[in-house]
Amino acid sequence: MYRQIVVLTGAGISAESGLRTFRDQDGLWEEHKIEDVATPEGYQRDPEMVERFYNERWQQLHDGNVEPNAAHLALARLENEFDGQLLVVTQNIDDLHERAGSRRLLHMHGELTKGRCPRSQQTFLLTDHFSVHHTCTCCIPAQRLRPHVVWFGEMPIGLDRIQHALDTCDLFIAIGTSGTVYPAAGFVDTANHHGAQTVEVNLIEADRHSQFQYHLQGKASEIVPQLVEQILQGQIISDQVNLAAQG
Template identity: 95%
Template sequence: MYRQIVVLTGAGISAESGLRTFRDQDGLWEEHKIEDVATPEGYARDPEMVERFYNERWQQLHNGKIEPNAAHKALARLEQEFDGQLLVVTQNIDDLHERAGSRRLLHMHGELTKGRCPRSHQTFLLTDHFGVNHTCTCCIPAQRLRPHVVWFGEMPIGLDRIQHALDTCDLFIAIGTSGTVYPAAGFVDTANHHGAQTVEVNLVPADRHSQFQYHLQGKASEIVPQLVEQILAGEVIGEKPLSGAANV
């Protein structure tokens, strides 16, 4: 039934794998002020502190305990078996989608496992922690790599590609995202405008102002595999209830 699908994933899908979300209820990013560790100005003031912050995130991601969960794996299966067009857009900077097998993937907020040259913007894969020895190979003199992370005040990555996919999709699914931070918060409006079916998967109840046509409340690791089964079977989402989900 579907030919072009866009999936947006947020912190909720990775939280089920054991990754702590950056932002706490008090607005701090794991006991740090946002302006200190998530802005270009903070990096300019104290690059070593910012590097330590992201090195701690890198260590958590590679501690041997964090693995893709059933939702990540189901989306990878969808990519392999769906005969239409699929784009997974993630707000997460971890590599759990890649580890699960996803390749048609766009990290709109960057990637924790990469550094970026501040002059050429070329990216480099990191095999260990940030430090003064991490420099680019594209410039003379070599430039110190900064985290390949989109900070507050910077433009998300790949917006033109995302916009085109939303303009032409017939199904848009948002998984584990608060839907409050723009531009991602506006993706559902774009998909609705172009006639797509829009589905939200989240642990929390639907906001009364939500623009999604369907809200499935529950764990992504339980709901997403069922959604993928329905899509691959040629069924329309919402025609029959899913187990373990509050269907609205």
């Protein structure tokens, strides 16, 4: 039986729910230059344009057609039924994990549904689109809220908590993420170093330099429910499980 599990999720799990991934093959984010919409400098130059960009993402998330998929639901089930410790770390800024029922959750890149006071760093839940009227209640005078999103050049959220979880886990699963950008790229190395089993779930073939012990290729919505079922049954991941998931 596993006792402590860390799960990292990326854009691939949300893409199966119909959310477009930000970064296109040409390096643009939804036809925008990254430096214009995903850096503090871009926000300082044109906050209204940056707000429009995230408002479009917010609208897509709440248009009624985007719902948690079977992988989100399986991870929520794991949280509810697993007797040990579980931490889901997501690189995604959507709220699909929450909608599925996950609560032991850390958004390392922020949350689309929140704004943040630039002075106190306190966060506030957004019930509608960003505008100049969204201000904090923690400062005098009130500060204009910025998107609660970790931009390039900023420090991801909760790294100390993530590091502690990786130091003590016996199973690390990465779902729908390339895991090639630091600090997330180092998570598998940390887990391996401390003797955990490491499993990657992705649509694409494993990179030949991958540090993961097991690579399960296919849709997260198909593979993750199988993995969760096996974990809850007390099964240890093995080559047989690997082959069954791919088959």
